[in-house]
Structures are given as structure tokens and as C-alpha cells.
Amino acid sequence: MKTSFPIIMSYEVVGKDSQGGFMQVFRKTGLSLILGTMMVLPAAQAYEVAAHEVPVPDTVSPALQQDIAKGPSLNWNQVPSDAEGWRKAVSQSAQKVAVKAEALAEQLKVSIKESRMAGVRVFILTPSVVRPENKGRILLHIHGGGYVFLPGKAGLQEGLLMAAKGGYQVVSIDYRMAPDHPYPAAMDDAMAVYREVLKKYPADRIGVFGTSTGGGMTLALVLRARMEGLPLPGAIAPGTPWSDLTKTGDSYFTHEGLDTLLVSYDGFLKGAAEIYANGHDMKDPLLSPVYGDFSGFPATLLTTGTRDLFLSNTIRVHQKMRAAGVDADLIVMEGVSHAIYYLLPPDAPELCYHFSQLDKFFSKHLKQ
Amino acid sequence: MKTSFPIIMSYEVVGKDSQGGFMQVFRKTGLSLILGTMMVLPAAQAYEVAAHEVPVPDTVSPALQQDIAKGPSLNWNQVPSDAEGWRKAVSQSAQKVAVKAEALAEQLKVSIKESRMAGVRVFILTPSVVRPENKGRILLHIHGGGYVFLPGKAGLQEGLLMAAKGGYQVVSIDYRMAPDHPYPAAMDDAMAVYREVLKKYPADRIGVFGTSTGGGMTLALVLRARMEGLPLPGAIAPGTPWSDLTKTGDSYFTHEGLDTLLVSYDGFLKGAAEIYANGHDMKDPLLSPVYGDFSGFPATLLTTGTRDLFLSNTIRVHQKMRAAGVDADLIVMEGVSHAIYYLLPPDAPELCYHFSQLDKFFSKHLKQ
Numbered sequence: 001m002k003t004s005f006p007i008i009m010s011y012e013v014v015g016k017d018s019q020g021g022f023m024q025v026f027r028k029t030g031l032s033l034i035l036g037t038m039m040v041l042p043a044a045q046a047y048e049v050a051a052h053e054v055p056v057p058d059t060v061s062p063a064l065q066q067d068i069a070k071g072p073s074l075n076w077n078q079v080p081s082d083a084e085g086w087r088k089a090v091s092q093s094a095q096k097v098a099v100k101a102e103a104l105a106e107q108l109k110v111s112i113k114e115s116r117m118a119g120v121r122v123f124i125l126t127p128s129v130v131r132p133e134n135k136g137r138i139l140l141h142i143h144g145g146g147y148v149f150l151p152g153k154a155g156l157q158e159g160l161l162m163a164a165k166g167g168y169q170v171v172s173i174d175y176r177m178a179p180d181h182p183y184p185a186a187m188d189d190a191m192a193v194y195r196e197v198l199k200k201y202p203a204d205r206i207g208v209f210g211t212s213t214g215g216g217m218t219l220a221l222v223l224r225a226r227m228e229g230l231p232l233p234g235a236i237a238p239g240t241p242w243s244d245l246t247k248t249g250d251s252y253f254t255h256e257g258l259d260t261l262l263v264s265y266d267g268f269l270k271g272a273a274e275i276y277a278n279g280h281d282m283k284d285p286l287l288s289p290v291y292g293d294f295s296g297f298p299a300t301l302l303t304t305g306t307r308d309l310f311l312s313n314t315i316r317v318h319q320k321m322r323a324a325g326v327d328a329d330l331i332v333m334e335g336v337s338h339a340i341y342y343l344l345p346p347d348a349p350e351l352c353y354h355f356s357q358l359d360k361f362f363s364k365h366l367k368q
Numbered sequence: 369m370k371t372s373f374p375i376i377m378s379y380e381v382v383g384k385d386s387q388g389g390f391m392q393v394f395r396k397t398g399l400s401l402i403l404g405t406m407m408v409l410p411a412a413q414a415y416e417v418a419a420h421e422v423p424v425p426d427t428v429s430p431a432l433q434q435d436i437a438k439g440p441s442l443n444w445n446q447v448p449s450d451a452e453g454w455r456k457a458v459s460q461s462a463q464k465v466a467v468k469a470e471a472l473a474e475q476l477k478v479s480i481k482e483s484r485m486a487g488v489r490v491f492i493l494t495p496s497v498v499r500p501e502n503k504g505r506i507l508l509h510i511h512g513g514g515y516v517f518l519p520g521k522a523g524l525q526e527g528l529l530m531a532a533k534g535g536y537q538v539v540s541i542d543y544r545m546a547p548d549h550p551y552p553a554a555m556d557d558a559m560a561v562y563r564e565v566l567k568k569y570p571a572d573r574i575g576v577f578g579t580s581t582g583g584g585m586t587l588a589l590v591l592r593a594r595m596e597g598l599p600l601p602g603a604i605a606p607g608t609p610w611s612d613l614t615k616t617g618d619s620y621f622t623h624e625g626l627d628t629l630l631v632s633y634d635g636f637l638k639g640a641a642e643i644y645a646n647g648h649d650m651k652d653p654l655l656s657p658v659y660g661d662f663s664g665f666p667a668t669l670l671t672t673g674t675r676d677l678f679l680s681n682t683i684r685v686h687q688k689m690r691a692a693g694v695d696a697d698l699i700v701m702e703g704v705s706h707a708i709y710y711l712l713p714p715d716a717p718e719l720c721y722h723f724s725q726l727d728k729f730f731s732k733h734l735k736q
Contacts, residue, residue, distance in 0.1 A: 046421040047439040049625040053414040057618045059684060071415040250425045250674045250703045257417040258622055306618045306679055315674065315700040316427060322699070323721060330698045331690070332683040335618045353691060 054258060054307075060335040063348035068307075068335060072260045077267035083179035086275060090149055090177075097154035104157060108164035108346065112156065118192040121152075121174040125159050131167035137205045137366050138197060139163075140233075141172040142221070144212030144339060146242075146272035147186055148178050158211055158239075158342045161351070166359035168207075171197065175217075182278035187286060190221050195230065203231035204367040209358065211303075211339050212310070215241025219289035219317065222297055232298050235365035237358050239303040240310040240338055241317060243290035245273040245282040249312030259309035259337040290316050299327040299365040303354060305336025331357055422626060422675075428703040431716035436675075436703060440628045445635035451547035454643060458517055458545075465522035472525060476532035476714065480524065486560040489542040493527050499535035505573045505734050506565060507531075508601075509540040510589070512580030512707060514610075514640035515554055516546050526579055526607075526710045529719070534727035536575075539565065543585075550646035555654060558589050563598065571599035572735040577726065579707050580678070583609025583670075587657035587685065590665055600666050603733035605726050607671040608678040608706055609685060611658035613641040613650040617680030627677035627705040658684050667695040667733040671722060673704025699725055 056068045080086040105112050109128040116122065125141075139162060143155030152174060159172040175189035197206060208218045215238030225232055247265045256264045277287055285292030290313065300321060304314035314330070321328035333341055333350055341354040424436045448454045473480050477496040484490065493509075507530060511523030520542060527540040543557035565574060576586045583606030593600055615633045624632050645655055653660030658681065668689060672682035682698070689696035701709055701718055709722040 045437055045439075046423040048419060048421050049417075051416055051419040052621070052624055053416050054618075054621050055414040057621075057680075059617050059680065069413055071413075249427050250422075253420070253422050253425075254626055254675060255622075256420055306683065307622060311674055311700070312425075312427070312702055316702055318700070319702060319721070322725065330700065332679070332686070332698065332700060334680055334684055334687060353687070357690060 049254075057335045061349040063344050064335055064340070064350050067340060067344060068260060068337075070260065072257065072263045076263035079268055079271035083275075086148055086179045090151065093149060094151055094154040097150060097157070098152060101153050101156040101160065104346065105160050108160055110160045110163045112153065112160075117171070117196040120189040120192050122193060123153070123156055123159070123172045123174065125156065125163040125170040125172060127163045127167055127169075129167055130169055133363065133368050134166070134168045136201075136368055137168060137207065137362070138201050139166075139168045139170045139362065140194065140197060140206065140208045141170050142175070142190055142208065142210035142214035142217045143172065144210065144214045144242075145177075146268060147183075147213050147276035148272050151177060158209075158214070161342060161346060161355055162209065162358065164346075165352070165355035166362065168359075168362070178272070178276040178278070182276055183280050183287060186217065186276070187220055187224060190217055191224055191228070194221060194225065194233075198230065202367070204234040206233045207235045207237070207362045207366050208233045209237035209239070211239035211241075211342060213242050215239050215302075215314075216243055216245075216289055219243060219292070220286045223285055223289060223292045226296065232296070234367060235299045235301075235362055236297075237301040237303070237361060238314075238317070239341070239354075240305070240308055240314050241289070241302070242310065243313045243317050244288045245277060246288065249290075249316055251309055251311035251313070255307060255309045255311060258307050260307065261338045261340060261343075262309040265309070290320065293324070294321045294326055294328075295324040297321060297324075297326045297328075299329075299361070301329045301331070301358065301361040303331045303333070303341060303357075305333040305338070305340065307335060307337040309338050329361065417622075425703045429717040431712050432703055432708070432718050435708060435712060436628060436705075438628065440625065440631045444631035447636055447639035451643075454516055454547045458519065461517060462519055462522040465518060465525070466520060469521045469524040469528065472714065473528050476528055478528045478531045480521065480528075485539075485564040488557040488560050490561060491521070491524055491527070491540045491542065493524065493531040493538040493540060495531045495535055495537075497535055498537055501731065501736050502534070502536045504569075504736055505536065505575065505730070506569050507534075507536045507538045507730065508562065508565060508574065508576045509538050510543070510558055510576065510578035510582035510585045511540065512578065512582045512610075513545075514636060515551075515581050515644035516640050519545060526577075526582070529710060529714060529723055530577065530726065532714075533720070533723035534730065536727075536730070546640070546644040546646070550644055551648050551655060554585065554644070555588055555592060558585055559592055559596070562589060562593065562601075566598065570735070572602040574601045575603045575605065575730045575734050576601045577605035577607070579607035579609075579671075579710060581610050583607050583682075584611055584657055587611060587660070588654045591653055591657060591660045594664065600664070602735060603667045603669075603730055604665075605669040605671070605729060606682075606685070607709070607722075608673070608676055608682050609657070609670070610678065611681045611685050612656045613645060614656065617658075617684055619677055619679035619681070623675060623677045623679060626675050628675065629706045629708060629711075630677040633677070658688065661692070662689045662694055662696075663692040665689060665692075665694045665696075667697075667729070669697045669699070669726065669729040671699045671701070671709060671725075673701040673706070673708065675703060675705040677706050697729065 111126045113124040141159035159170045163170040173193050176185040210218050218238040252265045302314050318330045344351045424433050479494045481492040509527035527538045531538040541561050544553040578586050586606040620633045670682050686698045712719045
């Protein structure tokens with residue numbers, strides 16, 4: 001490339017603009033040049049947000065206030081350095097969380113039945129009452145955890161809440177994970193279960209939902225179902241989806257240190273992305289679905305929060321879906337960091353709001 | 369009040385929780401006490417977000433990148449100290465902005481006709497082509513500017529864009545403002561025009577929209593129309609509404625220094641709120657509509673952005689509307705600070721997206 005601006009010492013290609021045009025930003029010099037128009041723009045530089053206190057909001061419930069008051073997670077950057085370290089970290093957390101999930105199932109009166117579909121372990125979650133209009137419907141739940149955490153019953157919390165709060169039968173997929181089973185094992189398992197469920201239920205009676213990694217996989221499942229010529233589910237509800245495994249998108253930067261659960265990309269997230277992608281291109285839409293084509297997607301409900309590190313991961317999908325004409329709906333919850341809406345006590349107003357919105361959404365869009 | 373916690377030196381009542389329960393937070397001591405349950409909670413304290421750089425996102429258009437690269441506004445806290453100072457500041461900006469609005473009208477081929485309705489000055493904005501399905505419809509535009517700025521033609525930019533991009537006839541209300549005409553003059557004028565328009569158009573063919581203060585007034589107009597027994601408009605689109613004139617809501621704190629246009633509550637916003645409210649209770653729903661009852665509201669489309677200081681002002685309204693069963697839709701735009709979506713060049717992708725979403729929304733919800 002020839003240029004007539006000798007003061008430009010270095011540059012980096014930072015991606016394409018929203019219309020697909022090639023763009024280079026000269027961050028170091030503070031000059032930017034858009035090829036094509038050859039226009040010299042004013043400084044395309046970062047600016048600094050000064051250190052500031054964020055009080056516990058008085059516009060959220062006492063339950064959420066308590067959660068926020070704990071402050072940011074302290075171990076967000078204690079990333080294991082090898083596969084053995086990951087296995088140990090995963091197993092330690094899974095044991096604790098599984099106990100909580102079993103207690104929650106008892107409290108909510110949801111039965112957990114372990115089973116297999118096409119060789120993949122699943123949990124069939126059945127509430128004490130399946131609402132009459134939901135008898136012909138099924139919800140697939142894909143748990144979160146960065147493609148490494150929450151195996152087995154540890155991944156059930158969100159599925160149990162949906163089963164109980166909405167009166168649905170839920171199939172929660174215990175897909176294989178990294179480090180032992182990197183991409184595409186998790187998606188292969190989710191697809192295998194989806195294909196099995198399609199044998200028993202018409203697609204327009206199947207809903208798919210999940211948070212974080214489970215939200216990303218929900219989107220990837222639809223992309224892959226379309227690629228494979230399968231009928232698409234009737235409706236999907238990806239909660240704060242991990243739609244971009246690279247550190248791309250505004251809120252990875254603007255909400256750094258604000259989100260109490262994730263805190264920053266440059267800790268567990270980065271580590272998990274690397275160990276799951278395992279050398280594959282992280283911008284492949286089946287890893288980072290925000291780069292996929294959403295045209296023809298079923299009705300979609302996305303959830304995020306005002307403190308969510310994944311605010312942009314969520315709204316970039318929403319914006320792109322809406323531009324493609326998808327019936328895409330969005331909820332942003334006051335004071336909520338990543339995924340917190342389902343980690344509160346089961347009677348917390350924010351949790352109840354989230355699941356009641358999902359219930360209304362699936363009730364509206366799934367055939368009976 | 370008697371308490372048995374002698375270490376508590378001072379407390380402040382910070383409001384009610386989301387279920388209407390009375391709540392006091394002992395910020396100073398880091399202890400909180402919920403009356404009723406008499407539960408001592410862990411520290412309800414703020415945490416600090418460290419200083420951090422926010423780069424210009426590579427996930428937005430070059431036009432928005434240019435805007436973001438300018439960094440935060442420098443004069444956000446140069447607040448006039450008396451009425452004469454306000455008049456001077458308003459008049460200086462109005463002259464400049466009115467010139468831009470007239471140029472924009474010419475560029476977009478929208479005619480501006482000054483008129484009066486019930487004694488209130490309005491501008492009738494007519495695009496070169498009113499789309500056939502819009503012939504029986506009318507949009508009311510309420511401009512922004514903190515109840516002090518953008519009088520006369522300076523307030524027309526957003527209305528002109530809506531007229532041109534959607535092919536609608538738009539009536540833009542040049543309501544009276546502070547310091548000379550504090551609350552409720554602005555709302556009185558908006559209501560007077562609404563009543564006049566109701567004489568010519570059935571309510572279900574009337575849409576109301578506006579940004580910032582115009583978004584807050586759009587919400588207040590519906591609250592007041594209901595109080596006065598008037599039929600409600602068919603659909604409303606409040607953009608990043610100033611729904612809370614007090615510094616209440618998460619993003620007033622979390623997005624401080626991030627939003628390039630407003631920067632912080634503690635500058636022009638605080639000054640404008642005081643000079644407009646003029647001693648009235650700022651939590652009156654006609655001043656801060658987030659405290660209103662939204663049940664029975666018409667279909668609503670709200671717009672905000674990932675850097676918006678009014679993210680919470682917007683989503684608190686959305687969350688409350690959804691809980692009340694209102695058909696309330698939400699758009700959050702990547703990289704967008706307060707109101708920026710309509711201040712970009714008229715062919716910027718983000719601006720086009722916003723107005724095309726508003727167009728689809730009004731097309732769907734207004735009768736022909």
C-alpha cells in the first residue's frame with residue numbers, strides 16, 4: 001500500500017466497518033484513513049474514563065443490592081495454566097454448584113431424570129405441574145460456563161428455574177467440554193440432542209434457551225441447523241450470549257471492572273476461549289455467532305443488564321437481527337452484571353421478571 | 369426510630385425497593401438494614417471502577433467512529449449561574465444549530481412551515497413525498513435540550529430526519545422553556561398542541577416521538593392525556609428519555625465520564641433540572657415519568673446506546689412498562705452516547721437504522 005502521509009509510523013487493521021468496507025485506524029498517531037474515500041479523519045483515539053465509585057443502586061431489589069454489594073469477583077484472573085489445572089478448577093466448582101442445584105430442584109419441586117439422547121447425557125427436568133398449554137412443547141436448555149465449567153448437575157440451575165416458573169418440560173444438555181473435548185464437541189452434542197428432539201416434537205413446538213456460553217450455543221445451534229437443512233426451532237432466548245469469543249465490541253472495554261461476575265475479558269474468558277477454540281478461527285460464526293447471517297432466524301428474546309460485560313455481545317446480535325428483519329426482542333435489566341438475573345435467590349424480583357418474560361415469549365411464539 | 373446498632377452514626381433514606389417496600393441504606397457505615405424484616409445485610413457499599421481507556425470501537429460505522437474519537441464534551445459543566453447566563457447560552461447555541469437545521473431541511477427536501485396551534489408555535493414539516501399509507505397519519509415531534517435549549521428551528525433536526533426518512537408529515541412543537549417559563553409551561557404547550565391535533569386526527573393515527581427531554585415529555589404527555597381523559601396516541605417512540613430528573617438510576621454513575629455528550633449529571637443536567645422544576649418535586653411523574661404508572665400505555669419503542677448516561681433512564685421505563693404488560697420494545701445501539709443516533713451525518717448507518725426502526729414501528733402500530 002502506498003501512502004503520502006509520512007508521519008504515520010505504524011498502523012493496525014482493526015476490522016471492517018458496518019457496511020463491510022475495509023478500514024484501517026492509525027491508533028498510534030491518532031490519524032485515521034478510510035481507504036476508498038482517502039479522507040483524513042481527526043484522531044481516532046481512545047479516551048480515558050477516570051476512576052469512579054459506583055454505588056449500589058437504589059433502583060433494584062434488596063436481593064440484587066446484596067449481590068452487587070459483594071463487589072467484583074476476586075478470582076476472575078486466576079486462570080489455570082494447563083489442562084490439569086482446568087480440570088481441577090472445574091471439578092471443584094462443579095461439586096459445590098451441583099449441591100446447590102439439587103437443593104434448588106427440591107425447593108422448586110422439579111424432578112431431575114438423567115438420560116441419554118443420541119449418546120449425549122441430558123437431564124429431563126419436569127416441574128410438579130406442566131401447564132396444559134405446554135404439554136405439546138419442549139424447551140432445550142444449554143448451560144453456560146465458558147465451554148469448560150458446570151458439567152453434570154452443576155449446569156441445571158437455570159433450566160430448573162425455567163421448568164418451575166413457566167411450567168415447561170425442559171431437556172438440559174450436558175454437552176462435552178474443553179479441555180478434553182474442544183470445539184466442535186460441544187456443538188456436536190447440542191446438535192445431536194436437537195436432532196433427537198426433532199423426532200418427537202415438531203420444530204415449531206421446540207424452544208431453545210441458555211445464558212452466556214449457553215446463549216452463544218443457542219445462536220450457533222440455529223446457524224448450524226440451517227446449514228444442515230434441519231427445521232429451525234420455533235423461538236430462542238439467548239441470555240447475554242457469548243456471541244464474540246474475541247475481545248471485540250464496546251462493552252468489553254467500557255464495562256471492564258464494572259461487571260461483578262466476569263470483571264474483564266483478560267482473565268477466565270480469554271483462557272476459556274483459547275482452550276475451547278483450540279486453534280480454530282474464533283471469528284467462525286459457530287464459535288462467535290455475531291459474525292453469522294441471522295436472516296430467517298426464529299423469534300428471539302435477548303437479555304442483558306446495565307453492568308454486563310456482554311452488553312455489546314448481546315445488542316450487537318440484536319441490532320444485526322433487527323436489520324435482517326428478525327422478530328428480535330431485547331431486555332436490559334437495571335444493575336445486572338453478566339448472568340446475575342438467574343443467580344439470585346429464586347424469589348428475587350429480577351429473577352422472577354426474567355423468567356416471566358421468557359415464559360410470555362415462549363407462550364406467544366411456540367405452537368401448542 | 370430506635371435501633372440497637374450503636375456503630376451506625378448516620379443514615380440516609382435512599383428510596384423504596386422494587387416491590388414498594390421501605391428501605392434505608394447505611395452507606396456511611398457499610399451496613400444496611402431493611403426495616404420490616406430487621407435483617408442485617410452485608411455491606412451495601414460502592415466499589416471503585418479503576419481508570420481505564422475506552423478505545424474507539426471497530427464495531428461501529430466510520431461516521432460514528434469519528435464522532436466518538438472527538439472524546440467527551442469539554443463544556444459539560446460550564447453551567448450558567450443565573451437566568452441571564454442561561455438565556456445567553458441558549459441563544460448562542462440556537463443560532464448555530466438553526467442554521468444547520470435549515471441546511472438539513474434543504475438537503476433532505478423537507479419543507480418547514482411555521483404556524484400556531486392553540487397559541488403554541490409549531491413547525492409543520494412536510495417531506496417531498498408523504499408515503500400513501502401515511503396520508504391519514506401524523507407524527508408529533510417534541511425536541512430535546514433539557515427544557516432550556518433548542519428553541520425555534522434549532523429543535524427541528526430530529527423531526528426533519530423522521531419526515532424525510534419515513535415519508536411522514538411531522539408537527540414539531542416549539543414549546544416554552546425555562547428559565548422564563550419553568551414547569552409546567554412546556555407540558556402545557558405540548559398538551560395544547562396534542563388536543564388540537566386530536567380535533568383533526570383520530571388518536572390511533574397519531575404517533576409521538578422525541579429524544580432526551582423530548583422523550584421524557586412524550587411519556588409525560590401520555591400520563592397527562594390519561595389524567596385528562598383524552599384518548600391516547602396510537603404509538604410513542606421516546607428516545608433515551610429523561611425519565612428521572614434526579615440523579616437516580618445505575619447508569620448516571622456507571623457511565624459517568626463515558627458518555628461523550630452529557631458526560632455527567634453534575635453539570636448542565638443538574639442545572640437544567642433545577643431551573644425547569646423551579647421548586648416542584650422532581651419525582652412528580654410529570655417531571656420524572658419513570659415514577660408514573662404505565663399500565664394501559666400504547667405500543668412504545670425506546671432507543672438508547674451502550675455509552676448512554678441515560679441507559680438506565682431508558683431501561684427502567686422499559687422494565688416497568690413490560691412488567692405492566694405494555695407492548696414495549698427496546699433498541700440499544702453499539703457505541704452510542706446520549707442522543708448521538710440522530711446527530712450523525714444523515715447517511716450514517718446508525719442514524720439510518722434508528723429512523724428505519726421508528727418507521728417500521730409507526731407503520732405497524734398506527735392505523736392508516
